[in-house]
Amino acid sequence: xxxxxxxxxxxxxxxxxxxxxxxxxxxxxxxxxxxxxxxxxxxxxxxxxxxxxxxxxxxxxxxxxxxxxxxxxxxxxxxxxxxxxxxxxxxxxxxxxxxxxxxxxxxxxxxxxxxxxxxxxxxxxxxxxxxxxxxxxxxxxxxxxxxxxxxxxxxxxxxxxxxxxxxxxxxxxxxxxxxxxxxxxxxxxxxxxxxxxxxxxxxxxxxxxxxxxxxxxxxxxxxxxxxxxxxxxxxxxxxxxxxxxxxx
Numbered sequence: 001x002x003x004x005x006x007x008x009x010x011x012x013x014x015x016x017x018x019x020x021x022x023x024x025x026x027x028x029x030x031x032x033x034x035x036x037x038x039x040x041x042x043x044x045x046x047x048x049x050x051x052x053x054x055x056x057x058x059x060x061x062x063x064x065x066x067x068x069x070x071x072x073x074x075x076x077x078x079x080x081x082x083x084x085x086x087x088x089x090x091x092x093x094x095x096x097x098x099x100x101x102x103x104x105x106x107x108x109x110x111x112x113x114x115x116x117x118x119x120x121x122x123x124x125x126x127x128x129x130x131x132x133x134x135x136x137x138x139x140x141x142x143x144x145x146x147x148x149x150x151x152x153x154x155x156x157x158x159x160x161x162x163x164x165x166x167x168x169x170x171x172x173x174x175x176x177x178x179x180x181x182x183x184x185x186x187x188x189x190x191x192x193x194x195x196x197x198x199x200x201x202x203x204x205x206x207x208x209x210x211x212x213x214x215x216x217x218x219x220x221x222x223x224x225x226x227x228x229x230x231x232x233x234x235x236x237x238x239x240x241x242x243x244x245x246x247x248x
Contacts (some may be wrong), residue, residue, distance in 0.1 A: 030248075086137075087138070103160075113134075113169070130181055138186050170183060
């Protein structure tokens, strides 16, 4: 028997996603906009990358602590946890690239993540430990929007790119000395949700607990909201029970 703990939390979410009319493509924020193809950037709604988002937050936080005592600022910082979640749209932008090009881009993006965490660490009170949750990238080939008819080499390169991203992120997070980092295996979580439902549908329950579908998923393959130009113009078609779909 264990006790559950509850905390009153305030969330500030800087995540950004655009939905431009051009080709009905969803566009999400990436680590560094300079890594995107110039042609692609011109045809998309430009979103704030990690550097821009952090700069916005630093300005807002500086204003928020104006007038607070040193002790109040330290308490505020000690009770703050940062969640940095990039990778899906970064890897999505690399799907059509050859693996060597994608690999080099991944390494630059991971270096940018660490560089921005260093900026944050310098802003932080030296006596307050910086706490960061980094999410690993998911395998985008599992996402509903991935073209399953893609050539085998493209599929293989995409999977390898995801693996390289998570490997380099893990190495960088382990070596970083600016604070405490918790690395969350987002891909493992997603794959377990999919496998859990598949086992449940097949009437199989594993010793590790998979196969019970305790979350009550109804669909772990298709998106709740259909995408595409025609759907966008008609405001889209949404599933009846969004909470039972793994993918929005």
